[in-house]
Amino acid sequence: MLGSRVCARLVGVENTVVEAMDFDEVSGDLVVRVRPFKRCMNRCGICGSRSPRFDRGRGRRRWRSLDAGTTRVFLEADAPRVSCPAHGVVVAQVPWARHGAGHTCEFDAQVAWLVTQCSKRGVSELMRIAWHSVGAIIERVWEDTASTFDRFADLTRIGVDEISYKRGHKYLTVVVNHDTGRLVWAAPGRDKATLNQFFDELAASGESLSSCLCKWWSPGVV
Template sequence: MDGICNQLLNVKGMVVEDACIVDSPLRPVPVLEVRVRPRRGMLRCSRCGRRRHGYDRGGGVRRWRHQDFGCWRVELVASMPRVDCPECGVVVASVPWAEPGSRFTRDFEAECAWLMGVASQETVGGFLHIAWRTAGDVARRVAERVKASMPSPFDGLTAIGVDETSHRKGHTYITVVVDHERHRVVRARGELNHWVSWASHSRIPEIVELSKKIRRRRPDILRTIRLGCSNARLEASDDRIKVTIRMAYGFHHVDNLIALIMLRCGGLDIRLPQPAI
């Protein structure tokens, strides 16, 4: 039973102690309440993330909203022990199913962030049954987590600069890429110069005037070719950001707005939860 519940809840390092449906007048809808605890020997500090010895069971009982099971809302309930951390002091232990300080499981937050990147405010709120400003808090946490896990675009260059012994695989690859970019710009410059020279000797006044304009803007044209950017792409990004800002009406902090822009426009790799094997 414990193994099946673990697979359904998609959480490693957790023991399911009990599950029951709670239907009380204090709740708007019935809730599937699953009582859980971390496995023994898995206690970690919620601040530094290192394994620590247990201090006591005085952290109290906490609840985390999990992904729904069909039409049933699901909550994980656990008694939170505290750990004695030499660096952070006596703090509540972390749990394997949620980020420290969050009221939602990681799977729920991933689902929420994915929906916020592709769906409207009404869809997110109606499907997940959460307030829009709460979804903004979730977006901020997920965006920070994903950005922290993404490699820096300079990691490869740094590794090559430090590791002289493995020199020549990564260095050769980067040299090939740079040479390709230079060849493309040199070729574009030659063809552009050839056309401008031809157009400037044209007998058509409009073509001659166009060649003068292109000659004045030649550095900008070559820079666009080198960087692969254009006004059309920038205008499209600007329009999408404006739509996202209108969507974010109701957020209580500007960081949540920035996180939503990152989710919808920043190219972050936000994925739906996958089965934990």
């Protein structure tokens, strides 16, 4: 077998020892058996603090990784539980995936990028994952990404519009930065209460606007 470091690079994981690689006889998938570096073991899956081991959890589990050509790849490892002083008994953190996720961080990143380029159905078919998995990945990647920047910073001029879905039965209110064209905010609904959620969040951020253009603006909406 290739060295552990080479294998780790091939499957896109860090702080991880690759123990073995085998093909699953039934599915034909490539299964990469891994374990975290010692310094990354026994950490709370939520906050990452070092915590005493509680039990073996549900034993071995698998995480979907990026494909190797046309072959699906899974990482397989123990998933013990630890006892965190802040969060109680939780599954231990692993370096290759977010807490509670069934896909690796690299896999999540590729799906998140793809949904900015093509349809959700297209991503589902290309990545060979269920439709609802695409949505779950978007949510957890956004949860991490949203905390890394202030979406209201330097926001002075906005445009407000609506888009329909479910064959026109449901609507999203969307707010874009008029200077950059970047999407700033979106939420289900298209009424005053929906838009007020945006202004409440904006006020809480301490930022203010110089102008607001609403395609569906009507007296009393803004």
